């Protein structure tokens with residue numbers, strides 16, 4: 001398991017109360033292992049950006065502590081921050097300097113020795129090699145975002161934060177981003193990303209943390225989460241509509257939909273017996289004829305919506 005390794009990040013009872021009096025983080029605990037990809041999910045205003053800003057030392061927590069590679073982000077800021085790369089949500093980049101110079105400058109800020117070969121390789125991986133001498137303010141939005149990633153990686157951080165990395169980007173950049181994440185993971189870099197695209201978390205995360213109203217509702221291996229909370233649906237399309245479910249078929253998880261034309265059977269993915277065979281036998285016995293069968297598995301999106309809804313009740 002990835003998270004049984006040495007933790008690169010320890011967040012302990014983190015609190016953030018803004019001067020307005022609003023509590024954006026209310027006792028967050030989170031441990032992330034080296035080389036892990038963690039997706040941080042939560043509705044708008046849940047506290048994702050506040051959490052990332054507090055971990056990266058941009059926003060000052062009002063309680064608790066953050067250790068990065070064992071260094072306290074407040075009392076040992078330089079050592080902790082040098083392990084971190086941050087790609088912010090906003091396109092906070094402009095300026096007339098050329099791309100290569102911008103990235104070189106970012107590396108220098110962390111006191112890393114010059115390494116042109118590394119920086120060239122980085123531009124290459126970000127499909128920016130032919131833009132090395134272009135001015136940042138003359139680039140497209142997508143290219144600026146690539147430069148931001150280059151800046152975040154210029155000092156070879158061990159942990160990379162991506163705040164909404166693919167919001168509003170085109171398909172190509174999204175695919176490049178996912179490839180880059182896989183490359184970095186192969187090099188042992190830890191990645192924490194926030195996203196509103198659940199299929200993105202489903203595609204690339206090892207673990208998923210769900211945050212709502214400044215509290216972590218759950219942290220779990222993605223596969224375990226999908227196995228435990230996932231449901232499967234079997235739809236049996238009938239050749240003639242039913243007004244009610246016949247007595248002989250009645251069982252838990254069975255409902256009618258589509259004006260009685262479809263029987264919807266919901267079952268647990270981890271149940272020992274799904275009950276499908278028995279259902280199909282019973283259908284046969286009562287003389288119902290089906291024209292088609294379809295199955296569907298709940299996505300991370302459905303699981304997430306149910307989790308956040310459940311927490312509100």
Ligand SMILES: Nc1ncnc2c1ncn2[C@@H]1O[C@H](COP(=O)(O)OP(=O)(O)OP(=O)(O)O)[C@@H](O)[C@H]1O
Nearest residue numbers: 018020022024042043044045046047048049050051
């Ligand atoms: N400077 C601030 N002063 C007061 N409240 C703030 C400040 N910054 C953020 N908040 C509030 O803290 C809460 C958490 O905001 P945050 O930006 O961390 O959420 P988020 O989960 O990143 O949301 P989104 O998905 O919309 O980006 C929100 O209710 C927000 O209004």
